[in-house]
Amino acid sequence: MTKKSFLLDAPGGTGKTFLANLILAKIRQSGKIAIAVASSGIAATLLKDGKTAHSTFKLPLSVNLEQQSTCSIRKNGPIGKLLQDASLIMWDECTMSHRAHIEAVNRTLQDLRNSSAVMGGITFVFAGDFRQTLPVINRGTRADIIKACLKSSPLWTTIETLKLRTNMRAHLHGITDSDFPQQLLKLGGRNFSNSKFKRSL
Numbered sequence: 001m002t003k004k005s006f007l008l009d010a011p012g013g014t015g016k017t018f019l020a021n022l023i024l025a026k027i028r029q030s031g032k033i034a035i036a037v038a039s040s041g042i043a044a045t046l047l048k049d050g051k052t053a054h055s056t057f058k059l060p061l062s063v064n065l066e067q068q069s070t071c072s073i074r075k076n077g078p079i080g081k082l083l084q085d086a087s088l089i090m091w092d093e094c095t096m097s098h099r100a101h102i103e104a105v106n107r108t109l110q111d112l113r114n115s116s117a118v119m120g121g122i123t124f125v126f127a128g129d130f131r132q133t134l135p136v137i138n139r140g141t142r143a144d145i146i147k148a149c150l151k152s153s154p155l156w157t158t159i160e161t162l163k164l165r166t167n168m169r170a171h172l173h174g175i176t177d178s179d180f181p182q183q184l185l186k187l188g189g190r191n192f193s194n195s196k197f198k199r200s201l
């Protein structure tokens, strides 16, 4: 594989967080540094030693796509050194984050690691599901939200997408109705047609 940035693109319940924790454990077990962040606090608590992306990367509070923002991290500070030495960064629920934040992290890592490679050459694993919550834009239109998504970023073409398909949550709970995961996908894709289920939503 030539690309060093990956997206675990998978519907809810297919095991993104489970796999993320396995990857983190594997890297850390070999004595290397694997940093775990998530876009929301709740998602961060589900990752081993996870923190929010805002806290770890000192993300700029205001987002502006016109400005080439970077994160407030000093090269010689503890976080700067950690990011220089890290082997892997895992960013869960990345689909909720504004792409300006992800682009700011890219510029910061390039600066910290003196590299023009994407994410400063570090292996970066994003995880998320575009069917779930997208970036929240205050009074934003649908177009504004799409513009804020990672998919609209120039970085998107540098990311290799990997898919998980089996709904492990349904599988583990013995949900044998094979339609359920399909219905969930349709609901996410806004083409759900079961009127009985629609009424109970």
Ligand SMILES: Nc1ncnc2c1ncn2[C@@H]1O[C@H](COP(=O)(O)OP(=O)(O)OP(=O)(O)O)[C@@H](O)[C@H]1O
Pocket: 010, 011, 012, 013, 014, 015, 016, 017, 018, 019, 129, 168, 169, 172
């Ligand atoms: N390979 C696996 N083997 C056993 N259990 C698994 C596996 N993958 C996931 N699970 C279990 O399935 C459930 C759902 O997994 P997980 O929370 O990682 O999914 P997710 O894709 O992150 O879901 P969501 O998008 O809703 O947060 C969890 O209880 C997890 O422990």
